Amino acid sequence: MTDAVAIRERLxxxxxIDPSWSRTVEAPDADGIRRTWxxxxxxxxxxxxxxxxxVLAVHGNPTWSYLxxxxxASPPAGxxxxxxxxxxxxxxxxxxxxxxxxxxxxxxxEDLGRLTDVLDLGPRVVVAGHDxxxxxxxxxxxxxxxxxxxxxLANTTVRHDFDSGLxxxxxFSRLAPLLRxxxxxxxxxVRAATAVSTPRPPRExxxxxxxxxxxxxxxxxxxQFVADIPTASSHATRATMDALAEGLSALGAESDTPALLLRxxxxxxxxxxxxxxxxxxxxxxxxxxxxGASHLVLEDAPRTATDxxxxxxxxVDRDVRDGREEDPAAAEDRPAPGAWAVGxxxxxxxxxxxxxxxxxxxxxxxxxxxxxxxxxVSFGELEAxxxxxxxxxxxxxxRPGDRVGLLVEPGVELTVAAYACxxxxxxxxxxxxxxxxxxxxxxxxxxxxxHVIAIPKALAALPVLRVPGTRILVGDMPAAVRRVxxxxxxxxxxxxxxxxxxxxxxxxxxxFTGDADAAVLFTSGATGPSKGVVYTVDQLRAQIGGFxxxxxLRPGGRLVAAFAPxxxxxxxxxxxxxxxxxxxxxxxxLTAAALADAVVAAEATTVFASPAALxxxxxxxxxxxxxxxxxxxxxxxxxxxxxxxxxxxxRELGALMPxxxxxxxxxMTECLPVADITLHEIESVLAAxxxxxxxxxxxxxxxxxxxxxxxxxxxxxxxHDGEDGPLTGEPDVTGEICVRAAHMKDxxxxxxxxxxxxxxxxxxxxxxxxxxxxxxDGRLWVEGRRVHVVHTPTGPVTPVGIEQRVEALPQVAxxxxxxxxxxxxxxxxxxxxxxxxxxxxxxxxxxxxxxxAVLADDALATAVRECSGHPVxxxxxxxxxxxxxxxxxKIDRTELAGWAQDVLAGRGGAR
Numbered sequence: 001m002t003d004a005v006a007i008r009e010r011l012x013x014x015x016x017i018d019p020s021w022s023r024t025v026e027a028p029d030a031d032g033i034r035r036t037w038x039x040x041x042x043x044x045x046x047x048x049x050x051x052x053x054x055v056l057a058v059h060g061n062p063t064w065s066y067l068x069x070x071x072x073a074s075p076p077a078g079x080x081x082x083x084x085x086x087x088x089x090x091x092x093x094x095x096x097x098x099x100x101x102x103x104x105x106x107x108x109x110e111d112l113g114r115l116t117d118v119l120d121l122g123p124r125v126v127v128a129g130h131d132x133x134x135x136x137x138x139x140x141x142x143x144x145x146x147x148x149x150x151x152x153l154a155n156t157t158v159r160h161d162f163d164s165g166l167x168x169x170x171x172f173s174r175l176a177p178l179l180r181x182x183x184x185x186x187x188x189x190v191r192a193a194t195a196v197s198t199p200r201p202p203r204e205x206x207x208x209x210x211x212x213x214x215x216x217x218x219x220x221x222x223x224q225f226v227a228d229i230p231t232a233s234s235h236a237t238r239a240t241m242d243a244l245a246e247g248l249s250a251l252g253a254e255s256d257t258p259a260l261l262l263r264x265x266x267x268x269x270x271x272x273x274x275x276x277x278x279x280x281x282x283x284x285x286x287x288x289x290x291x292g293a294s295h296l297v298l299e300d301a302p303r304t305a306t307d308x309x310x311x312x313x314x315x316v317d318r319d320v321r322d323g324r325e326e327d328p329a330a331a332e333d334r335p336a337p338g339a340w341a342v343g344x345x346x347x348x349x350x351x352x353x354x355x356x357x358x359x360x361x362x363x364x365x366x367x368x369x370x371x372x373x374x375x376x377v378s379f380g381e382l383e384a385x386x387x388x389x390x391x392x393x394x395x396x397x398x399r400p401g402d403r404v405g406l407l408v409e410p411g412v413e414l415t416v417a418a419y420a421c422x423x424x425x426x427x428x429x430x431x432x433x434x435x436x437x438x439x440x441x442x443x444x445x446x447x448x449x450x451h452v453i454a455i456p457k458a459l460a461a462l463p464v465l466r467v468p469g470t471r472i473l474v475g476d477m478p479a480a481v482r483r484v485x486x487x488x489x490x491x492x493x494x495x496x497x498x499x500x501x502x503x504x505x506x507x508x509x510x511x512f513t514g515d516a517d518a519a520v521l522f523t524s525g526a527t528g529p530s531k532g533v534v535y536t537v538d539q540l541r542a543q544i545g546g547f548x549x550x551x552x553l554r555p556g557g558r559l560v561a562a563f564a565p566x567x568x569x570x571x572x573x574x575x576x577x578x579x580x581x582x583x584x585x586x587x588x589x590l591t592a593a594a595l596a597d598a599v600v601a602a603e604a605t606t607v608f609a610s611p612a613a614l615x616x617x618x619x620x621x622x623x624x625x626x627x628x629x630x631x632x633x634x635x636x637x638x639x640x641x642x643x644x645x646x647x648x649x650x651r652e653l654g655a656l657m658p659x660x661x662x663x664x665x666x667x668m669t670e671c672l673p674v675a676d677i678t679l680h681e682i683e684s685v686l687a688a689x690x691x692x693x694x695x696x697x698x699x700x701x702x703x704x705x706x707x708x709x710x711x712x713x714x715x716x717x718x719x720h721d722g723e724d725g726p727l728t729g730e731p732d733v734t735g736e737i738c739v740r741a742a743h744m745k746d747x748x749x750x751x752x753x754x755x756x757x758x759x760x761x762x763x764x765x766x767x768x769x770x771x772x773x774x775x776x777d778g779r780l781w782v783e784g785r786r787v788h789v790v791h792t793p794t795g796p797v798t799p800v801g802i803e804q805r806v807e808a809l810p811q812v813a814x815x816x817x818x819x820x821x822x823x824x825x826x827x828x829x830x831x832x833x834x835x836x837x838x839x840x841x842x843x844x845x846x847x848x849x850x851x852x853a854v855l856a857d858d859a860l861a862t863a864v865r866e867c868s869g870h871p872v873x874x875x876x877x878x879x880x881x882x883x884x885x886x887x888x889x890k891i892d893r894t895e896l897a898g899w900a901q902d903v904l905a906g907r908g909g910a911r
Contacts, residue, residue, distance in 0.1 A: 007038060007091045014208040016069040020045060027118040029087060029095055030110035037115055038091035040065045040083040042072055052078035052317060053124035053149055055308075056116065056140070059083070060131020060156070061225035062183075062190045064090030064212055067130060067298055070305035076312040082119065086136065087111050088221025090212045099180055102224035105132075106240045109139030116140070121147070126258075126312055128152035130298060131269075132225065135244055142247040145255075150316045151282075152308055154262040155297050157274035158244040158281070160230065170229060170269060183223035184216055198266055198294045205299070245281065252282040258315040259285035260752065262304060264297030265445065272468060276448050286311065286752035289446055291529040307753040314756060348518065348541050349386075349419050351574035355555055356383035362556060363576045366601050367411040370581065371593070373601040377412050382571060385416050390423035390508055391501045392494025397470065398451055400425030400511045403520065405444045405469060407431070407454035410567050410579040413474050413491065417453045418568050422518065425511035426451075429520045433584050435530055441465030443522050447532055447749060459485050514538040520749050523669045524642075524890065532749030533669050542743035543672060546706065548573040550676055551606055551637050551663065558602040562590050562609035563642070578602040587613040591620040592656060596628030599635060607635050607660070610642040612883070614653060621656045635660045641667070643890045644700040644782065644800065646807075647686070650679045666702030666782065668768055670758075671744040674711065675780050677703030685779065698801035699772055699781035710740040711780055712765070713773060720791035720823040727765065731776045734798060736786050738765040771798050788893045790819035790826050797828055797870055799893070805867045811835050811860060814881055818897035820873065820904060827873035829900045830864050832856065833881060876900055 008019045023044040029035045043051065055075065057068040065083035075081045085092040086108060095111075097103045116125075125147045129137025134156025141151050172178045183189040190213045194206040201209075213219045230238045251257060259282045263275050279285060288307060293300035347353075355362060360380025367375045377385065398404065404421045406428055408414040421428045431443040444452070444467045451470040452462060456477050463485070473482065473490040512518070518537045522530045535543070547569060553559060555574030561567040562580055570577025580598035582590040590613040598604065609617070624632070638653065638660040650662040662679035665672070682701055689697050705711040713735035715725030727738060744766055748755040758767045771789060772782040783798035790797040799817035806815035813835045819826035856864065856875035864875045882892040 010211065014066065014211070015202075015204050016073065017066065017208075018073070021072055025115065025118060027115040029114060030107040031095075033095070035087055035093045035095060035111075037087070037093070038065070038085040040068065040072055041080070042075055042082075043080045048080055048120060048122065050078075051080045051122060052076075053080070053126060053312075054121040055079060055081045055312070056121060056125050056127045056137075057081060057083040058112065058127070058129040058133035058137045058140075059086065059089070060129070060133035061089070062193055062213060062219075062222045063131070063209055063296070066090075066208055066211075067296070068128075070298070070302055071128075071308055074305050074309060076309040076317070079309075079312065080122075082121065084112065084115065085212075086133065088224065094221055097221070097224050099176060099184070099223045099227045102227040103221070104228055104240065105135055105139070105237045108136050109143070109240075112136055112140050113143055116144070123147055124149040124316070126150040126152060126316060128154070128308065129156060130154040131156055131295070132229070134158075135241065138244050138248055139240075142244070142251065145251075148257055150258040150260070150312065152260045152262065152311075153278060154304070155264050155267050155270045155295055157270055157277065158241060158248055159277050160241070160274070168268070170226070176227075179226060180223055183226050184219045187213065187219070189222060189226070190219065193296060194299070196266075196268060196294050197296050197300050198292055199300070201299060245277075248278070248281040252284065256284060258311075260308065260311050260315070261285050261287045262297055262307075263287065263289045263750075264293030264295060264300055265289055265291060265442070266294040267297070269295055272445055272448065272466075279448070286315065287750040288752040288754070289750050291442060291446075303753070310753065310756060347422075347512065348537065348544060348572050349422060350572070351555060352379060352383060352386070352419065352571040355379040355571075355574040359556065363558070363602065364571055365412050365415050366576065366578045368578060368581050368594070368598045368601045371597045375412055376601075379571070379574070382412075382415065382419075385495065386419045386423060387508065388495050388498030388502060389416055389420040389491065391498035391506060392489075392496075393420055393426070393472075394424045394508070395497050395501065396472070396489055396494060398424050398426050401517070402426045402450040403429050403447055405429045405431065405447070405449040405452040405454070405467070407440070407452060407458035408474050409433075409455060410561075410584060415568060415571060415577070417474070417491075419571065421453075422512065423508050425516065427517045427520060429532075431522055435522060435525060437461065437465070439525060439530055441467060443530055443532065447520050453491070459487065512537050514541075517746070521669055531669075531751055531754065533745045534747050534749050536746045539743055539746055542741075544569050544572045546673055546708075546743055548575070550665070550673060550706065551639060553606060557606065558604035560595065560598045560602060560604045560607045562587065562595070562607075562613045566608050576602050576604075578604060582613075588616045590614075590616055592617045592624045592632070593620065593628055596624055596631045599631045600628070605634065605636040606639070607637070607657075608639040608641075611640055611645050611649060612643075614638075614640055614645075614649060617656070618649065618652055624656075629656070632656050633658055637661050637663060639663045639665060641665045641672075647679060647682045650682075654679075664702065666780065668770075669745075670748075670766055670768070671709075671739050671741055673706060674709055674739050674741070674768075675703040675705050677701060677779075697781075697804070699783040699798070700800060700804075701775075702780050702782055704778050705739075705780065706741075708742055710765075711774065712738050713771075714738055714767070716771065716789065716796045718795050720796070729774060731774050734771060734773045734783060734796075737768045737770045737772050737780070737782070739768060740765050784817075785893070788818070790817065790828050791823040792819075792828065792871075793825050802828070802830065802868045802870060805869060806830055806832060806864050809863055809867060811863070814891075815864075816881055816891045816893055816896055818893050818900050820897065820901045828868075828870055829874045829876065829897075829904070830868065830872050831876045831878055831881070831896055831900060832860070832864065833878055834860070874900075874904060876903060 004024045008022045011017050011019045011022055021040040023039050023041055025037045026034050059067045064085050068083035072081045088094045126149050127137045127141050134153045141148050172182050190210050194201055194209050228237055290301035298304050356379045361378050364379040364382045365377050366373050404426045406417050418428050429447045429449050431440045449469045453472045455474050471487045473487045514537050516537050518540045519535045520532045553573050553575045557575040559570045559575050560578050567577045567579045578598050581594045587610045595617055635657045645664040665676045667674040685701050712727040712729050715733050715735040769786050770782055771786050784800045788799050802817045803815045812832050814833045816831045818829050820829050821827050854877050856877050861875040865872045882895045
């Protein structure tokens, strides 16, 4: 169908479409024959002379221009969007052809070029493509460099390993009869496009995608499109794809043309390998991965439209951002490091090297099992081992800039692996077991790793988790199993190779520069999918130096770290690092006896543990021996972070560690540490506020910003959908906490839109996602997470202050505040775990088991309402709170809010 009026009549019924966008245009095709094209054009009936630029959007198969409707509805400010129906697709004219002789990719690229010769697109064009439309868009971009302002590619490729076969989802295309049956004779292929979407679109949207393909005649070109996919090296379109691949590589090497790569990781057609190939060809490209999204990423992740528009404003419209002139100061460098970082070496491992030279026999890393030191190495031994393994890694093909996933339990081997990777200039990817099995797989796939160093049980899981990379084994494994798992080498084999190379005189070159990537760490995922956070060498060095300065960790010191990543920092400071005997995936398994044994093994004076770990230490404190109690009594500094730390918990721990100075550092994976405060300071602040307990002040005081750290808040708007106020350091203004520091992350990994949103203030500020305020003395108070703010009819309500006041009640063990109802009219609901709960703990990572789910009795409800300081719609009772996996300390208020809504709506929700 090419009749413009008839097409518009059919579009009227489709969700998300403005029929006025619809237009038809005549243009010659690749063969010079005039064809009628159908377009969706934001300026179909408007003046185009004043637009800032044009987005030319190209769909794939079996979709049509409907795919781009959200971008058409919300284009970049001042931009035109033109979404085409490729010939034979959507409502454009069918140019003929058959499955046996399909229209080629080269012809489709030429078709589009002939069309744009007729259209008045202007001097600046951003071309966007999805699926096989990405190849058409790439071909158009390479042929129109004179007007190309940017390129956006979503779930596509320009290079496929033809000889190894097609993705299983397209394997039917090898057999012509089956291909015809699936794509033309039946609507199976058309319907499959939306069937694989996650989440599945509503029925009316699924029908809208299928609308142009209701008959065999309408689907003829759907089959041709698939038939043109190269199934072998000899396929005619292979040469066209090779040319596109070479052309994109040249574009990436020769120009700074902005590029954006969008990825739905659940895609059954285009794999992580396709994305890695595009990244190699366009190394300057911005990338954003939408966890959970599938092949139709533009449908599955509606925010893609806004992200594309924001990206065009930020990257293409360089002179205008967010509707205002670019601030020349926006490029200002981040703050200088604190005084503690001045004069330190540029290498993160400097402390290890120095201690190996000056005190090689000193303890460096120890593993404690069943109350005794199971394995330990000195600084001299570790330095030699790191050098040998690093030489072995280099010989095995690990190169500077390669990403290496570390799936090794805390201890000697993990430390060797991390420092050896750094010595060869590789980037360590630390996806700790606290993320859970699926979370680790998602993190490692998303990080685009090149190699994996793993223990046997982790290696065995890699095929199921679909994690790529060369396999290196830490430990022992039967030869047959090694072959099945494609293990390239073992750690011991690398050591042997390294010793041989060192004996032959080979040395490691100094390959790291300060701005090179050093590590990808992952957030806890407590408020969404875990995000990869990239640190450069300089940023990592500054972070390590900051910890050493604040907690007086000096060469020769001893640190017990009940959180794996921090155990790695010890050797870099010349400090012995020891991990206690516990399950790294379950902080609450740390007992007082195990902590004491680790302190004894290391003769440690400093301890780091999460609140969940310390609660169990306190709970099991009566089980320690006299020797163990004496060891705990020698601890001088105790650090606890990962979630708000109640002052009461620290006070009680004083009975076990009477000499310890109790610290609660504040920070996040993106910037740690930001601030620090001691128990003594907390008590002084509470006393000054006239408080005699934890619950009499608003939020958790986390202390003053550290030297070299800047903190400000972006005031919360009164309306839930309003804009934040300008950054301020004024006291008693509640808003989102924003930070700047030399040791702040470099960026989120392959999450361009997230990074853009988190750094949307000038001069390099990072939006932390926490809300809070500064007091008159410059101290920072945290009042909760931004996503957990309750948006009531009278304005925003932050949760932590209410929770503290409720938890001060003697009958309450723990409390959480959630909002129920639509944003803007939400009601405050308080969920409590009674002090009399029979559960071992008031928190739980298992939220599936049965427990009480009832309204609180009148006495408890009245007490909660009287102390809360805000109107409370309901008080609910549970036997435990759902918490994050990693720290087992952060209450999952999102899950809790859904549960509370179910309970109040009468839908059950027992927990």
